[in-house]
Amino acid sequence: MNTEALFHLNITNAAYIVAAILFIVGLKQLGSPATARNGNRMSALAMLVAVVATVVGNDIASWEFIIGGAIVGSAIGAFSARKVAMTSMPQLVAIFNGFGGAASAAIAAAELIRLIDDGSHIAEDVSITIMASVIVGGVTLTGSFIAFGKLQGIVPTRPILLPIRNVINVALLIGMIASTVWLVIDPSLTAFMIAGAIALALGILVVIPIGGADMPVVIALLNSYSGIAGAATGFVLGNTVLIIAGSLVGASGLILTRIMTKAMNRSLANVMLGGFGVEDGAASAGGEDERPVTSIQPEDAAMMLAYAQSVIFVPGYGLAVAQAQHQVRELADLLKEKGISVRYAIHPVAGRMPGHMNVLLAEANVPYDELKDLDEINGEFQRTDVAVVIGANDVTNPSARTDKSSPIYGMPILNVDAAQSVIMMKRGMSSGFAGVQNELFFLDKTQMLFGDAKDSVEKITAEVKDL
Amino acid sequence: MFDAEALIIALTVFVLAIFIGYEVITKVPPTLHTPLMSGSNAISGIVIVGALLVAGQADGIAGQILGAIAVGLAMVNVVGGFMVTDRMLKMFRKSGDKR
Numbered sequence: 001m002n003t004e005a006l007f008h009l010n011i012t013n014a015a016y017i018v019a020a021i022l023f024i025v026g027l028k029q030l031g032s033p034a035t036a037r038n039g040n041r042m043s044a045l046a047m048l049v050a051v052v053a054t055v056v057g058n059d060i061a062s063w064e065f066i067i068g069g070a071i072v073g074s075a076i077g078a079f080s081a082r083k084v085a086m087t088s089m090p091q092l093v094a095i096f097n098g099f100g101g102a103a104s105a106a107i108a109a110a111e112l113i114r115l116i117d118d119g120s121h122i123a124e125d126v127s128i129t130i131m132a133s134v135i136v137g138g139v140t141l142t143g144s145f146i147a148f149g150k151l152q153g154i155v156p157t158r159p160i161l162l163p164i165r166n167v168i169n170v171a172l173l174i175g176m177i178a179s180t181v182w183l184v185i186d187p188s189l190t191a192f193m194i195a196g197a198i199a200l201a202l203g204i205l206v207v208i209p210i211g212g213a214d215m216p217v218v219i220a221l222l223n224s225y226s227g228i229a230g231a232a233t234g235f236v237l238g239n240t241v242l243i244i245a246g247s248l249v250g251a252s253g254l255i256l257t258r259i260m261t262k263a264m265n266r267s268l269a270n271v272m273l274g275g276f277g278v279e280d281g282a283a284s285a286g287g288e289d290e291r292p293v294t295s296i297q298p299e300d301a302a303m304m305l306a307y308a309q310s311v312i313f314v315p316g317y318g319l320a321v322a323q324a325q326h327q328v329r330e331l332a333d334l335l336k337e338k339g340i341s342v343r344y345a346i347h348p349v350a351g352r353m354p355g356h357m358n359v360l361l362a363e364a365n366v367p368y369d370e371l372k373d374l375d376e377i378n379g380e381f382q383r384t385d386v387a388v389v390i391g392a393n394d395v396t397n398p399s400a401r402t403d404k405s406s407p408i409y410g411m412p413i414l415n416v417d418a419a420q421s422v423i424m425m426k427r428g429m430s431s432g433f434a435g436v437q438n439e440l441f442f443l444d445k446t447q448m449l450f451g452d453a454k455d456s457v458e459k460i461t462a463e464v465k466d467l
Numbered sequence: 468m469f470d471a472e473a474l475i476i477a478l479t480v481f482v483l484a485i486f487i488g489y490e491v492i493t494k495v496p497p498t499l500h501t502p503l504m505s506g507s508n509a510i511s512g513i514v515i516v517g518a519l520l521v522a523g524q525a526d527g528i529a530g531q532i533l534g535a536i537a538v539g540l541a542m543v544n545v546v547g548g549f550m551v552t553d554r555m556l557k558m559f560r561k562s563g564d565k566r
């Protein structure tokens with residue numbers, strides 16, 4: 001190695017440290033909506049620094065393939081970033097996670113091919129990290145694609161339980177360990193490909209038994225995996241900026257996973273084993289609830305809202321499905337003009353990914369300081385005249401506090417039942433994802449407003465205007 | 468690739484980075500969790516660095532094609548991730564802010 005190359009390498013490593021610092025500061029700035037945009041730009045700058053340092057500091061033999069790949073990838077990325085609807089953000093993040101995992105696996109494959117062609121001895125730690133990279137990458141790839149399919153409705157959202165899935169999973173795990181040992185003893189592409197195929201199968205098998213409403217957990221976890229796969233690639237190539245950035249993403253995904261499982265009062269194991277709501281759903285479908293509910297028309301709802309002093313909106317995924325966020329904001333503006341206090345209560349698992357509801361409401365121009373999370377808002381319901389639940393169900397079910405036999409018992413909920421009165425907008429009397437009947441429907445203070453949420457909110461707004 | 472000593476250093480970096488990530492990201496409020504996910508998605512596109520290395524140093528056609536695929540996939544993450552995060556963050560505003 002001549003001194004010039006050494007010098008380049010040092011500059012490269014110095015640039016990698018700068019990139020790592022920029023990534024960390026960028027993530028830190030993501031801690032407040034005021035600085036978040038700047039933080040994101042800082043991370044992008046970090047990426048640019050890392051890429052330039054890599055290109056400058058290394059002998060890149062052939063450019064055609066790199067440039068070709070970069071142009072195609074950038075075009076796809078830019079196009080989807082511009083076109084994606086905010087309701088489909090979970091799908092986009094899922095598929096990007098999958099691409100990240102696939103990239104890590106492809107890098108590991110290319111590196112193994114190079115090492116085998118070199119003909120020199122491959123150290124144990126290198127073969128193990130190559131395997132780690134392809135396994136985590138492969139699981140992330142197919143797992144993310146199944147998650148995407150479930151979110152998009154291509155793959156059935158209900159949990160799909162294979163009869164002998166545990167046997168299959170154990171067999172795949174054994175195969176994975178065996179092929180890793182094989183690669184360590186005798187570096188061959190066959191061992192690598194077997195491990196890769198097993199990882200791809202495992203990704204499918206791990207996500208397919210998980211129900212649609214648990215997708216926030218799955219996406220957060222796959223997010224973490226894509227970071228860990230990147231860190232593993234960093235070990236393969238001996239590159240610290242990969243290790244640092246990958247670990248940051250891994251940590252981020254793990255934190256979000258924990259927040260989501262906590263918000264559902266379930267363990268990660270419980271989510272991953274899947275099948276939640278299957279048995280319970282069947283049971284409650286058999287015993288149809290005959291208790292009476294009070295239903296109202298939009299005019300009555302408008303009256304209730306117009307004469308209230310404080311209103312809390314409780315949006316759920318149904319709001320996103322009905323695309324009613326703009327109409328809700330319009331109604332909220334109207335109420336605010338009348339001097340009524342309006343806030344939004346956001347449950348952590350409302351929507352299909354962490355923070356999904358906040359983005360949808362931000363898109364509809366709702367200021368973020370009006371969005372309150374569970375801890376902030378739960379004490380406020382008892383001082384609130386009307387709580388309007390739009391397309392949310394399980395997260396408002398008081399049974400979670402009181403009924404020990406309920407499958408959702410212990411899940412933190414929004415205490416909507418503490419409000420003076422409740423308007424529940426729903427399409428029909430069906431139960432939520434957990435298959436549990438919502439006790440909130442049957443309270444004296446609850447008025448059911450049946451119909452499409454967008455339509456109902458529009459009618460209410462028109463009525464309030466006329467009052 | 469690492470020798471034994473470098474492997475220990477790399478592991479140290481790995482563990483410390485996870486701790487830093489944990490400390491920094493715990494403070495991100497729920498409102499920003501979706502941008503956090505798409506933004507960290509973009510950051511996981513850091514594998515572009517690895518992709519460039521293997522694509523640029525590959526001898527055979529197989530390695531070059533795999534490298535090009537890795538570059539492409541990583542660039543989807545980098546470009547798409549940062550752009551969509553920016554698009555989202557642009558929408559966040561406080562009460563009273565004009566748009």
